[in-house]
Amino acid sequence: MYRLRGHHIFCLLGYRGMGYSKEYAENMTRLYQTLRVNPETFVQLVNGPDQLCEKYPNNGEYHCQDTNIYERDAVILEKIGLKIGQVLRWKDIELHIQKSVIPSDIQTICETCSWRSYGYCEEGIQLIVNGQGLKKIE
Template identity: 25%
Template sequence: MDKQEYQYRIRAHHGMCLAFFKGNGYSSGFTKHMGNVKYALEENPMIKVLADEDDICKECPNKDMSCVADGKAAAYDREVLLRCHIQPGEVMPYSEFAKKVYDCILSIGTREEICGNCRWNELCHF
């Protein structure tokens, strides 16, 4: 597969969300969809890392209210990209992205600096 080809568009901060996802979410439809995406990512497809809406967002019932309107998600994305040394639009295997998120944020305990004000914060602990 060409380095620029990708199967999924994943926004940067969703790298953290996916690491902790256990089936909770905004709605049953969103939760099912996110679970399906997480399962597909276990096959290690090529992804395009974004700082914008992605393949997970398309099933979010709140995308026009809490996420987009207040800018929290965009701020989370910028911070993940910065800390992981990833450029918006960069294409890589999902496992490489997940490792960068783990090594640069999760394993050193700085996740809450990025998204501690997220409504799902209490779910994001190993």
């Protein structure tokens, strides 16, 4: 079972193999591939740093404890109708996304995210909405 915070659900949808560091990207790729190949994998929704935060580079400000990140976590969980502490299969999280999110939601929910400009998150949400799951990373 993996532990994920709210905003990392959206980060995973737009993940395309890039990250804050090599170690961070390798960790995220492992998680991403597990969820993509086995959507029956269980995920526990947590408040605060999760298994992806564990590999965030220690090169200054630790943004995983930033108040704005906690706020984004809460907004995303509320948007998709989930709560901290729940344990669900990844495919059930995808179903929640299908019912409650559209690609343009990224523009407001993730307005301050530095990765938003790539457009991958909107593409990832559209794939989930279409029932296609996580995109294969080339």
